Amino acid sequence: MVSRRHFLQNSSLMLGAALVSKVEAASIPEAAVMDSSRTHTPIFPASGRPYQPVVTLNGWTLPWRMKNGWKEFHLVSEPVEREFAAGMVGHLWGYNGQTPGPTIEAVEGDKVRIFVTNKLPEHTAVHWHGMLLPCGMDGVGGLTQPQIKPGQTFVYEFELKKSGTFMYHPHADEMVQMAMGMMGLFIVHPKNPRFMAVDRDFAFLIAAYDIDPGTYTPRVNTMTEFNMWTFNSRVFPAIDPMVVALGDKVRIRVGNLTMTNHPIHLHGHTFEVTGTDGGWVPKTARWPEVTTDVAVGQMRAIEFHADAAGDWAFHCHKSHHTMNAMGHAVPTLIGANTRDLTAKIKQVAQGYMPMGETGMADMSDMNMPLPANTLPMMTGTGPFGSLEMGGMFTVLKVRAGQAAGNYQDPGWYQHPKGTVARLVEDEPAEPVHRHEK
Numbered sequence: 001m002v003s004r005r006h007f008l009q010n011s012s013l014m015l016g017a018a019l020v021s022k023v024e025a026a027s028i029p030e031a032a033v034m035d036s037s038r039t040h041t042p043i044f045p046a047s048g049r050p051y052q053p054v055v056t057l058n059g060w061t062l063p064w065r066m067k068n069g070w071k072e073f074h075l076v077s078e079p080v081e082r083e084f085a086a087g088m089v090g091h092l093w094g095y096n097g098q099t100p101g102p103t104i105e106a107v108e109g110d111k112v113r114i115f116v117t118n119k120l121p122e123h124t125a126v127h128w129h130g131m132l133l134p135c136g137m138d139g140v141g142g143l144t145q146p147q148i149k150p151g152q153t154f155v156y157e158f159e160l161k162k163s164g165t166f167m168y169h170p171h172a173d174e175m176v177q178m179a180m181g182m183m184g185l186f187i188v189h190p191k192n193p194r195f196m197a198v199d200r201d202f203a204f205l206i207a208a209y210d211i212d213p214g215t216y217t218p219r220v221n222t223m224t225e226f227n228m229w230t231f232n233s234r235v236f237p238a239i240d241p242m243v244v245a246l247g248d249k250v251r252i253r254v255g256n257l258t259m260t261n262h263p264i265h266l267h268g269h270t271f272e273v274t275g276t277d278g279g280w281v282p283k284t285a286r287w288p289e290v291t292t293d294v295a296v297g298q299m300r301a302i303e304f305h306a307d308a309a310g311d312w313a314f315h316c317h318k319s320h321h322t323m324n325a326m327g328h329a330v331p332t333l334i335g336a337n338t339r340d341l342t343a344k345i346k347q348v349a350q351g352y353m354p355m356g357e358t359g360m361a362d363m364s365d366m367n368m369p370l371p372a373n374t375l376p377m378m379t380g381t382g383p384f385g386s387l388e389m390g391g392m393f394t395v396l397k398v399r400a401g402q403a404a405g406n407y408q409d410p411g412w413y414q415h416p417k418g419t420v421a422r423l424v425e426d427e428p429a430e431p432v433h434r435h436e437k
């Protein structure tokens with residue numbers, strides 16, 4: 001039997017993630033749990049080194065406590081319920097009551113001690129994606145540590161060597177556990193709070209789920225045909241807008257833990273990629289962009305000056321990813337005359353409605369009855385009508401006079417007179433056909 005004394009003598013040699021002994025268990029910090037999917041206002045640190053906190057889109061930051069120079073956190077892997085948008089809830093797996101799990105925020109040079117309690121029905125392990133740490137803290141179940149069995153608590157200890165944006169996710173039954181929603185952000189702020197300082201700093205993870213209409217649990221064996229494309233496990237119109245003040249320097253950090261790449265696109269501004277999960281990009285290596293591809297297992301931090309007031313779309317540019325639940329096997333009916341067919345089908349299926357003869361835009365206005373627990377493929381209403389979006393879409397709201405630290409939705413943008421595309425009442429002239437000689 002390992003005595004307490006023996007345990008202490010050897011503890012300095014323990015460089016790997018370790019099972020927490022009964023003696024230690026008594027001193028594990030309380031695990032905070034969140035039951036809301038709203039965006040929480042950033043928390044400025046009450047202890048430890050100062051930093052500018054991030055805003056986790058539809059998420060929150062995990063509280064910590066200081067103990068003998070260590071910043072202690074407590075993650076709990078467990079089944080959770082997450083509302084994707086009003087009308088649809090997923091039965092998922094996550095951390096501390098939500099998926100994604102809470103954002104961990106700390107500062108370069110901090111020594112962190114992270115307790116992980118496993119309340120899942122199977123074993124897990126937590127990998128700290130992008131972090132420079134002792135190999136035994138890397139969280140690869142079976143390779144660098146024993147798996148964390150249900151009911152067990154493990155502890156990870158490491159020093160934060162560099163600032164940047166990192167992620168945490170299981171490295172145990174990975175396909176299932178990530179398809180179920182297990183992931184979170186790990187932000188390491190620079191030791192010098194003025195380094196890379198911005199006025200507003202948003203962060204979220206991209207996750208994809210395949211949940212059949214009327215069901216609650218994702219199909220975990222799906223490889224590419226997902227039907228819920230999410231920012232922080234929320235879909236449009238339930239992803240909160242990113243509210244900034246005109247003139248703000250803004251950073252948006254996007255991590256991708258899905259099975260495909262996502263070209264993230266911002267309207268009305270040009271940005272530069274200033275960070276990856278490998279670290280900050282040197283100024284001389286940046287170039288202007290309006291879309292940046294975030295590949296699988298990557299993080300991209302983009303930065304821009306919010307110098308144009310308005311409601312600017314911010315979305316994945318894969319058009320199927322700005323849709324909610326949809327069938328991909330539906331034939332295209334554009335240009336087809338389905339009137340005879342419709343009459344015949346109506347004889348056997350009352351209320352049958354043909355769709356898509358002129359495109360699919362009218363679907364967003366149909367308000368057809370849906371099965372329980374699903375969302376319309378296209379939805380959302382803006383000041384000018386139906387938005388015909390879903391999935392990975394939100395709005396960057398740039399407003400003059402938005403107070404520092406105020407993230408409240410200011411409502412729709414009031415366009416200055418004469419600056420909105422308008423209907424032309426005159427009959428257009430006959431088109432002139434050009435003939436090649």
Ligand SMILES: [Cu+2]
Pocket residue numbers: 229261262263316317318321392
């Ligand atoms: Cu996408």
